[in-house]
Amino acid sequence: MKRTKGLTAALTAVTGLVACAGLIGCAGPEAEAKPETAVPDRFYSQQLDWKACGDPKLDEAGAQCADVTVPLNYAEPEGATLTVAISRIAATDPARKHGVMLSNPGGPGGAGLDFMVDVGKAMTPDVRASYDLIGMDPRGIGRSSRIQCHWPVGMGLRSAGVDAAAFAESAAAQADLAARCATEEAARLPYITTRNTARDMDVIRGIFGVDRISYYGTSYGTYLGAVYTQMFPDRSDRIVLDSAADPDNYGTVGMMQAMGPANEAALDLWADWVAARDGEYHFGTDRAQVRGAVQDLIRQAADKPIRLGEYEVDDHWLPLVLFVGLDSPQQYGMLAGQIRTLADAAAGKPVELDETLNATLGYALKARPEDNSPQMAVLCGDVAAPRDPAFYLRNVEAARATQPVFGPFSNNITPCAFWAPPAEPATQVRNSVPALIVQSTGDTRTAYDGAVALHRDMSASRLVTLKDVPIHWIFGRYENACAYSAVNTYFRDGTLPAEDVTCRAD
Structure with a gap:
C-alpha cells in the first residue's frame, strides 16, 4: 500500500490541522441574527x-x-x-x-x-x-x-479513500484549499452566501x-x-x-450524508445495466460481479494511481467519476465506458480518453477551466461545519459496511471544517x-x-x-x-x- 499510517497516527496528524483554523478566521462564535438593513x-x-x-x-x-x-x-x-x-x-x-x-x-x-x-x-x-x-x-x-481562490485542483469534494491514512491526506488537502481561499478572498468570502x-x-x-x-x-x-x-x-x-x-x-454534512445511500442504490441499478451488457463492458454478468470490479478498481487506484494521459486518478477521485455519472439513467452507457477506460488504463492497456471523461477529470483534478471554489464559498458561508476531523473519520468508517463506494465520499471532511464561521445564522424555512x-x-x-x-x-x-x-x-x-x-x-x-x-x- 502507498499509505501505512494506522488509525491513531492518522487521527493525530489530522487533528493538528485544526490549529490552522485560527489563521483563516475559524475562531469565535457565529454571528447572531440581525434585522434587515434598509437598502438604498x-x-x-x-x-x-x-x-x-x-x-x-x-x-x-x-x-x-x-x-x-x-x-x-x-x-x-x-x-x-x-x-x-x-x-x-x-x-x-x-x-x-x-x-x-x-x-x-x-x-x-x-x-x-x-x-x-x-x-x-x-x-x-x-x-x-x-x-x-x-x-x-x-x-x-x-x-x-x-471568487478566485486559485486552487491546485478543481473540486472541494472528494472521497476519503480506502483507509485512515487516505483520510489524513484528504483532510490536509481540504485544509489547504480553505487556507488558499482565506488568503485570496478574505474580504469577500463572508458575503458570498445564499x-x-x-x-x-x-x-x-x-x-x-x-x-x-x-x-x-x-x-x-x-x-x-x-x-x-x-x-x-x-x-x-x-x-x-x-x-x-x-x-x-x-450543508456539507447532512446533505452530503443523504447522498450516500441514494448513490449506492443508483450504483446497483447501473451495475444491473452493465451486467446485462457484459459482452461490451466485461465487468461481470450480475450486480455483485460488477460492483466487485468497481471496488477492486478503487483499491487498485489506492495502491497505484491510474495514469490516464495527464491525469492520475486515485481512490479520492475515482468515486467522483461515478458520482458525476450516476445522476441520470441516460448516462449509464457513458459512465460504463469511462470506467472501462479507467480499468484498461490500470491494466496497462492503451486507451483513448474520451471527451466526457476528459471534462470530468479536467474539472476535478486540473481546475479547468476554473476551480469550483465558489461552491465552497457558498456552502461554508451558509452553514457551519464540525471542526473535529475525528468526527468525519468515524462517520466514514461507520458507513463503509453498507456504503462501500460512496460512504467515504458522502461522509468525508470538506474545506468547511477549516472555514471562517458564517456571518449570519442559517435560514430556517417555515412558511x-x-x-x-x-x-x-x-x-x-x-x-x-x-x-x-x-x-x-x-x-x-x-x-x-x-x-x-x-x-x-x-x-x-x-x-x-x-x-x-x-x-x-x-x-x-x-x-x-x-x-x-x-x-x-x-
Whole structure:
C-alpha cells in the first residue's frame, strides 16, 4: 500500500490541522441574527445597460445581458459593491405577459446565465409567452465578481479513500484549499452566501418594476428559492423547486450524508445495466460481479494511481467519476465506458480518453477551466461545519459496511471544517408561500426525503413525485409528460394541483 499510517497516527496528524483554523478566521462564535438593513433606493432603481451576451447559446436564443450593482454587505449598503450578471429572454407575447421568472441551476457554484435556454424548451408556448426568463450568475460565480481562490485542483469534494491514512491526506488537502481561499478572498468570502443572493434577487425584482417574481430552481437552486420565499414571502409569485434540498439538512454534512445511500442504490441499478451488457463492458454478468470490479478498481487506484494521459486518478477521485455519472439513467452507457477506460488504463492497456471523461477529470483534478471554489464559498458561508476531523473519520468508517463506494465520499471532511464561521445564522424555512416541488424518488444529489421535508416546511406547497427514476433535475432534462404538465400548468395559470401528484416514467 502507498499509505501505512494506522488509525491513531492518522487521527493525530489530522487533528493538528485544526490549529490552522485560527489563521483563516475559524475562531469565535457565529454571528447572531440581525434585522434587515434598509437598502438604498438607488440599487432598486438602477437603469441597466442591456447588450448582446457574447455567448453563442444565449445569443442564438435572442437573449440580452446586463450587469446589476449590489452591495457586497447588505448590512453596510454604502460600502463596497459587487456586480451580478443577468440575462433576459423576453416573453414571446408581451400582450400576454404575466411577469418575470428568475432562476438558478444549482451547485451551489453553478453559473446560470444560459440556464433558462434549456428550461425554456420544456415550457409550452403559452408559458413562454407569459414570462421574461431571467438567467443569473449568482454573486461570486461566473461573470458575477467571481471568487478566485486559485486552487491546485478543481473540486472541494472528494472521497476519503480506502483507509485512515487516505483520510489524513484528504483532510490536509481540504485544509489547504480553505487556507488558499482565506488568503485570496478574505474580504469577500463572508458575503458570498445564499441569503445575500436572495437579497440580490429582490434588487433585480425592483429593477424590473414588479411586485413579485416567479422562480424556477433545481438542486441547490431549490434551497435558494426556499430561502427567498422565507425572506420575501410577499414578493414571491409562482415558485417551482425541482429536485429539492431539505433546508434543515442543507450543508456539507447532512446533505452530503443523504447522498450516500441514494448513490449506492443508483450504483446497483447501473451495475444491473452493465451486467446485462457484459459482452461490451466485461465487468461481470450480475450486480455483485460488477460492483466487485468497481471496488477492486478503487483499491487498485489506492495502491497505484491510474495514469490516464495527464491525469492520475486515485481512490479520492475515482468515486467522483461515478458520482458525476450516476445522476441520470441516460448516462449509464457513458459512465460504463469511462470506467472501462479507467480499468484498461490500470491494466496497462492503451486507451483513448474520451471527451466526457476528459471534462470530468479536467474539472476535478486540473481546475479547468476554473476551480469550483465558489461552491465552497457558498456552502461554508451558509452553514457551519464540525471542526473535529475525528468526527468525519468515524462517520466514514461507520458507513463503509453498507456504503462501500460512496460512504467515504458522502461522509468525508470538506474545506468547511477549516472555514471562517458564517456571518449570519442559517435560514430556517417555515412558511405558507405556495410552491410546486418536483422530485424523483431515486435522486442521487438531493435525496427524496429532502423534498418531503421541504414540502412539510412550506405548508402551502404541492409535491409532484416521479417514481422509480434515478434522475436529478427533471423539468428541462428528463422529459416526463406528467411532471411537465404539472409545471407548465402552474406557470401558465398559477393553479397548483388539488393534491400531491405521483408520476411514472413515460
